[in-house]
Amino acid sequence: MADSELSVPETASHALLSVRALSFRYDRDDIFSDVAFDLHARDVLLLSGPSGSGKSTLLRSLARLLAPQTGTITLKGRSWADIPPPTYRRRVAYLQQQPVMLPGTTVRTNLLLSFRFDVANGPDDEQLNSLLSEAALESIRLDQDAGTLSVGQQQRIALLRLLLMRPAALLLDEPTASLDRDAAQKLIDMVADERERSALAVLLVSHHTDDADRLSPRMAILKNARLEVLS
Amino acid sequence: MSGAIDIGIPQLAISLLFVIAAGIASLRLRLGLARDLFWGTVRTIAQLVLMGFVLIYVFRIQRWELVLALYVLMILFAAWIIRGRVRSTTVSYFLPTFLSMVLSYVLITAVVVGLIVQAEPWYLPKYFIPLGGMIIGNSMNAIAISLDRLFSDLLRRRSEVELLICLGATGREASADMYRDAIKAGMIPSINAMMGVGVVFIPGMMTGQILAGSDPLVAVKYQIVVMLMLVASTALGSLLVVSLVRKRCFAPDHRLIIQETDA
Numbered sequence: 092m093a094d095s096e097l098s099v100p101e102t103a104s105h106a107l108l109s110v111r112a113l114s115f116r117y118d119r120d121d122i123f124s125d126v127a128f129d130l131h132a133r134d135v136l137l138l139s140g141p142s143g144s145g146k147s148t149l150l151r152s153l154a155r156l157l158a159p160q161t162g163t164i165t166l167k168g169r170s171w172a173d174i175p176p177p178t179y180r181r182r183v184a185y186l187q188q189q190p191v192m193l194p195g196t197t198v199r200t201n202l203l204l205s206f207r208f209d210v211a212n213g214p215d216d217e218q219l220n221s222l223l224s225e226a227a228l229e230s231i232r233l234d235q236d237a238g239t240l241s242v243g244q245q246q247r248i249a250l251l252r253l254l255l256m257r258p259a260a261l262l263l264d265e266p267t268a269s270l271d272r273d274a275a276q277k278l279i280d281m282v283a284d285e286r287e288r289s290a291l292a293v294l295l296v297s298h299h300t301d302d303a304d305r306l307s308p309r310m311a312i313l314k315n316a317r318l319e320v321l322s
Numbered sequence: 323m324s325g326a327i328d329i330g331i332p333q334l335a336i337s338l339l340f341v342i343a344a345g346i347a348s349l350r351l352r353l354g355l356a357r358d359l360f361w362g363t364v365r366t367i368a369q370l371v372l373m374g375f376v377l378i379y380v381f382r383i384q385r386w387e388l389v390l391a392l393y394v395l396m397i398l399f400a401a402w403i404i405r406g407r408v409r410s411t412t413v414s415y416f417l418p419t420f421l422s423m424v425l426s427y428v429l430i431t432a433v434v435v436g437l438i439v440q441a442e443p444w445y446l447p448k449y450f451i452p453l454g455g456m457i458i459g460n461s462m463n464a465i466a467i468s469l470d471r472l473f474s475d476l477l478r479r480r481s482e483v484e485l486l487i488c489l490g491a492t493g494r495e496a497s498a499d500m501y502r503d504a505i506k507a508g509m510i511p512s513i514n515a516m517m518g519v520g521v522v523f524i525p526g527m528m529t530g531q532i533l534a535g536s537d538p539l540v541a542v543k544y545q546i547v548v549m550l551m552l553v554a555s556t557a558l559g560s561l562l563v564v565s566l567v568r569k570r571c572f573a574p575d576h577r578l579i580i581q582e583t584d585a
Binding site: 154155156157158176177178180181184185187189191193194204205207208209252253256 | 481482484485486487488489490491492495573575576577578
C-alpha cells in the first residue's frame with residue numbers, strides 16, 4: 092500500500108488513531124492493560140503517570156517497536172495489521188527520548204535519513220536551510236557534524252527529521268526531559284507550529300505539564316497498568 | 323614420497339616434557355592453568371588417537387555417504403563449539419549456523435578435491451577429510467567472530483537501528499552497517515594470514531607435507547590452494563550465517579527483537 096492511500100482525509104466516522112484493548116505483559120506483569128483511546132487530527136494528548144508506570148512501553152508499542160500481546164490500533168480506519176509496518180511507522184512518527192544522530196554524519200545526512208527508505212526526493216539545501224531557520228536553528232550549517240550539536244539542537248534536528256516524513260501523528264517520549272527551559276520551549280513551539288500547519292495529532296509523554304501549555308492538551312494518566320483519559 | 327620418520331612411543335613420551343615444563347611454570351607462578359593443561363593434554367592425545375583410528379577406517383571404506391557423514395559430524399561439533407564463543411542472546415542461531423556451514427564447506431571441499439586436486443573420486447577421504455578439517459577449523463573461528471560482532475553491534479547500537487526503523491527502514495536496511503561489519507570482522511583474520519604466510523610463518527600443512535617427504539614446490543602449490551580455499555570458506559560461511567541469523571534478530575514487522583541474556 093502506498094503512503095498516499097493513508098493520506099485520505101479523516102472522516103467523522105473514525106478517529107485518526109484509534110486504540111482498543113491494548114495490553115502488554117512482561118514476565119507475567121501487566122505493564123498496561125486494556126488501554127483504549129482515540130486521537131483525532133489536531134488532538135494533543137499529554138500522558139503522565141509515575142515513573143516506571145509503562146508510559147514509554149505504551150509509546151513504543153504505538154510506534155510498533157514493541158508488540159503488545161492483545162489489542163488493535165487503527166490508523167484512519169485501517170487496522171494496523173493491514174498496513175505495511177514501515178508505512179505505519181512513517182505515518183505515526185516516534186521521537187526517541189534521547190536524540191540519536193547517525194555517528195560521524197552531517198546535519199544534512201541526518202535530516203534526509205528517511206528519504207533513504209522512500210521513493211520521494213528529499214528537499215534541497217535551500218529548503219533545508221529555511222526549515223532550520225523556522226526551528227530557530229539558523230546558526231547550524233548543513234555540512235556540520237551532527238555529533239557536535241548540543242542536545243537541545245540535536246533534539247530539534249531529530250524532530251525536523253520526523254516532520255519531513257509528513258506524519259499524521261507524532262509520539263513524543265519525554266522530549267524535553269534533558270533540555271533546558273529555552274530549548275524545551277523551542278521544541279514545543281515547533282510541534283505547535285506543525286500542528287497548525289498540518290493538523291498533526293500528538294501524543295506527548297511528559298512530567299513537566301507546563302511545558303505543553305501552548306498545545307492546550309487533553310490529559311491522560313497511566314497508573315496501575317490502566318489508562319485514564321481525564322478530559 | 324619417502325614418508326616421514328616414524329616417532330617411537332618412548333620418543334613421543336619425551337614430548338610430554340614440554341607440557342610438564344609449562345605445568346611447573348603455571349604452578350610456580352600461580353597461573354591456575356595446571357588443571358587445564360592436564361586436561362588439554364589428555365584430550366589432545368585421546369582425540370587425535372581416536373581420529374587416527376577413525377581415519378584408518380574411513381580411508382579404507384571409501385564410500386561417499388560415509389565420508390560426507392563423517393564430515394557433517396565434524397561440522398556439527400564445530401557448530402557446537404561456536405555456541406560457547408558467541409555472547410548469549412534471545413536469538414537462536416544453532417540450526418542456521420550448522421546448515422550454512424554444511425552447505426558452504428561441502429561445496430568448497432568438493433571443488434578443491436574434485437576440481438583442483440583432481441582426486442579420483444571427488445570424495446577421496448585421504449584428501450577430503452584433512453582439507454575439509456582445515457576449512458572447519460579456520461572458518462569456525464570466522465563464524466564465531468562474525469556472529470559475536472553482529473550481536474554485540476545490534477545490542478550496542480540498538481537506538482540507531484530503531485531510529486532507522488522509525489524512519490521507515492526494514493530490519494535489513496536498518497542493520498546494513500552491522501551486517502557488513504560482522505562479515506568483515508570474520509574475514510579479516512584469513513586475509514591477514516595471506517599477508518604473513520611464507521614470510522612470518524610456515525603453515526602447518528606445508529610443514530607436514532615437507533616432513534612427509536613432499537617436494538617443497540608441491541607443498542607450496544597445495545598451500546596456495548589451501549589459503550585461497552580458507553578465504554573462500556570464511557567469506558561464504560560468514561556471509562550465509564550472518565544473513566540467516568540477522569533475519570532472526572528482527573520480527574516479521576521489522577522490530578528489533580534481540581535481547582541479551584545471562585550465561
